[in-house]
Amino acid sequence: MKGTPALVKLYEDEGFTLNQVIEVVAVFPLDLLGAGEGQGDTGEAGGHSSSPASLVPRLHCITHKVMKHTNPLLSSSSSSSSSSSSSSSSATELRAARAVLKEVLVEVCLGDEMAAEHLLCHLLSAVYGRQDVTVLGKYCVNLSGVDQALQRQGYCKFLYQVVASLVTQAFLLPLTLHNINKAVFVPKKNYQTDRLTSGILQLPDHTHLVLDETSLVEGQVERTGVANLTALGNMISWQKVDYDFEFHVIEQLTNLPVLVVSEGRSMLPSDAEVKLQPKRRDVEEARRKVEQLLSTTSSPSTLPLLRQYLTSARLGEYVLPEELQKLVQEHFTTSRRRNESFSATDLHRLLIQARLLALSHGETQLTRELWEKAKAIENERKARLPPPTSS
Incomplete structure (x- = not known):
């Protein structure tokens, strides 16, 4: 920056x-x-x-x-407890904004509605708490299935450009072999100049980090590259970066939404792999449709409204009502009975999805309808993935 x-x-x-x-x-x-x-x-x-x-x-x-956020379209005093109720956008306007944003993201995902839902949830994700080693609220998405035909059309750059136009802070990192081996990912203290040398992962909170894994080609990952990938994986999993002070490290907590774009499953950890299934494959046509949807000449308020919507929805308050807590417990028990591999991690991911889905609809608490919708899109996501291989 x-x-x-x-x-x-x-x-x-x-x-x-x-x-x-x-x-x-x-x-x-x-x-x-x-x-x-x-x-x-x-x-x-x-x-x-x-x-x-x-x-x-x-x-x-x-x-x-x-600053609780860096969106100039909202009051800087907006907080998680008041933003959804005091926002200038009414509930009707929020729903209208969501509908337009969903339409934009469907075009970005080349007609794939399920992928668009997960991308929308990702754009609203943020760390809101920590319990021991568990980070609450993060939702790193690995958008896989970006094949070479889409890569040649510049799909990842197109995706990043749309994301960057919607959020206040974004950064694209092509995971080329050169970047992995030569770039400085982790800040390091230089005792000769008495300065902290900045690294790529030294980013302000709520910076949307887009990792382009499709840029990677075969080659040797050097020692520095292994350390860089380890730091990147730890940041995704634990939302922290260990700053290098030579004789010791200082743990710095982060709050960075991460989107990984890859052809196959990413080598990096993620909260959810979403395999893209395009219904159309012309990236340039998708770009034109997105530009029309966000055009400032035909709809002057569209883009500002979407930007305002994303920030206010992310800051919205949310509770899980007691009635839904019982449904969640029943779902976990039933899922474990049907499939022993269903774990607490699966339930945690589903709860995060449900929370983000509720916030995206301007709801302050989870409803039965949205809980069922969260389960449906999660089931569809899993159905696209190959079955896990037995060790």
């Missing part, structure tokens, strides 16, 4: 965390512009302290606030 670096002087210890997004109102002293070639401040981390103020401005903070 490009931008002008700055040193912001705070006069109270706020306990900010690394990569946190904050909004600052500050004083920019003009007299510093010509000062300090070699007279830089001392004691500031990051290595910018010795840079002249003309290159790295010094700002004196008057007030600041932590």
Whole structure:
């Protein structure tokens, strides 16, 4: 992410965390512009302290606030407890926005409605809690089935462009052999310059990370590449990155929705593999239809409405009512009786899907209808996958 670096002087210890997004109102002293070639401040981390103020401005903070989201179309004070009820969009508008977004995503998925439902859920996913080693709320999707014919038409780039147009923060990482072996994935402390060298996985919360595994060709994965893939897999599974401080590591928690695009099943872990089954295969035609749906000339409010919908739905409050808790328990018991391989992990994934499905409809709690719909799309997802091989 490009931008002008700055040193912001705070006069109270706020306990900010690394990569946190904050909004600052500050004083920019003009007299510093010509000062300090070699007279830089001392004691500031990051290595910018010795840079002249003309290159790295010094700002004196008057007030600041932590951003719950970075969507300028919504109030920055929107919270998980109030966003769904206080949003300017009514329930009717939310349902209308969902219908349009679903239509867009069906085109992105080349007519595959089931894949579009899972992609919609993925776009709303976020970590909302942690219980021991279990990360609650994440929903990493592996969109497989992107064959070479689609790759030649630039399908992954098309998919990323649509995602990037809908969310406030997105990053595309082609998993080429060069990137895997040579790129810096994990931030590392450089003790000679006393700076933390940034890595690809040093991203602010809610950055949608799209991994293009179709870019990978046969070749040797070097030692650095193995470490990079391990770090990437750990981030997906545990939503944390271990920053390298040479003599020790510092665990940094993350909240990054990850979408992996691949031809076969990804080599990386995921919460759900969704095998794409296109009903049509012309990517350029799909691009034109998406552009028509999001056109600012024919529907000036469509794209802003979808952007507002995604943020407000993600921040919406949600509860699992007692009546549905009983249904969930019965489903687990019945599923285990029919299939002993049905595990607590399967149930957890289904509950996450049901939660995201409810939020996508603007609901504050799960309903019987949405629970049945969640089970149906999960059953269809599983039916597309080859049966697990016995060890």
